[in-house]
Amino acid sequence: MSVVKAIKRAMERIAPLSLAEKWDNVGLLLESPVTRPDARRVMLTIDLTTSVCAEALASPTSMIVAYHPPIFKGLTSLTLANPLQASILRCAAAGVSIYSPHTALDSVQGGVNDWLASGFFSSGLRGSSTLLGEDKGDGNGVGRLVTLDKPTDITSLSAIIKAHLGLAHIEVASPATDPTITGNERPYPVSTIALCAGSGGSVIGAAEADAYFTGEMSHHEVLAAVARGVHVILCGHTNTERGYLPILKEKLQAELGKEEGGPYEVYVSHEDAHPLRVV
Known part of the structure; x- marks a missing residue:
């Protein structure tokens, strides 16, 4: 079984997408056509920032579970001129897919x-x-x-x-x-x-x-x-969410243990952080 299918099945057991708000954009948001050899790592993050993207691409990560959907509203183009879109394009080219649970994980x-x-x-x-x-x-x-x-x-x-x-x-x-x-x-x-x-x-x-x-x-x-x-x-918006990632790590690691194609390793991004600081 592919990593993408394993993550989708495991995350659906943790936070069924039917629980998400109607306005939300959840689930598999990017499925890369490229397969990263021997990549069985899953990164958890609140946001897919440029720093988080670089961290994922520098490791054998094949899937990012981003709490906030990096694709939210309809896109009329995907270009490298937009830094957030560039991160999505780089993930697709490198073989990293993206899943977002967002309000399904809030509600469950x-x-x-x-x-x-x-x-x-x-x-x-x-x-x-x-x-x-x-x-x-x-x-x-x-x-x-x-x-x-x-x-x-x-x-x-x-x-x-x-x-x-x-x-x-x-x-x-x-x-x-x-x-x-x-x-x-x-x-x-x-x-x-x-x-x-x-x-x-x-x-x-x-x-x-x-x-x-x-x-x-x-x-x-x-x-x-x-x-x-x-x-x-x-x-602070993400400060009320980020502390849950270690709990999600344990839940996802346990659920992936039930899936074929492993072993899988789940880890929390070191680069993910609240964008604002008190000075």
Whole structure:
């Protein structure tokens, strides 16, 4: 069995493509007509950047599983003048195919959003996590609502999130005080957290929750949330996704062990990184 077929079968068991959002572009996005001799390595990355592409081409990698689809909208041309398109062309010429799970991996139980929710419970907080948004069946769906048994404060919550994501800094917007408490004003407590990886404003923006937790939201989405008395915690788009790659590595390695044509080696890109830094 070819590496492409093995990856498609294994990834479908991990994150069925039927769970992806309708607007998304998931699955096998590039099937190279070239076969790399003895290439049985599979690279995991959030984005197919030029650095990630170079890393893959410098190793016996035959498949890239890129969480974000490098081909998203319709293309009228593919040229080397466009750096991102050039990476796709170089992969095709070198025998490297590309697969993207994106929102299928967000929605599936045990996927990216469940991993985000797990950070609260692994910290010692108690509560539950339920589906937020469209129910895709069997508990699968793109958003999560975390309900804590006991309320906490935004400072403690922020520390938990930074520890779970391995970040030194995040962005937080909070209502100043509770206007319903006259003469004894205090910060809003947090008992419920609506979360979604990546750009989650459209998923969590209408949720009844004390805090919104996502990678990024628009300026006006943040203002609207704070005006309603909701804390907003933003961590950078890919920072809410990248920490899941080691988990996906273990899942994919196990599933590929069931496929013929191996052994296969799954590894996480060293060059994949959040594109923005704090200076």
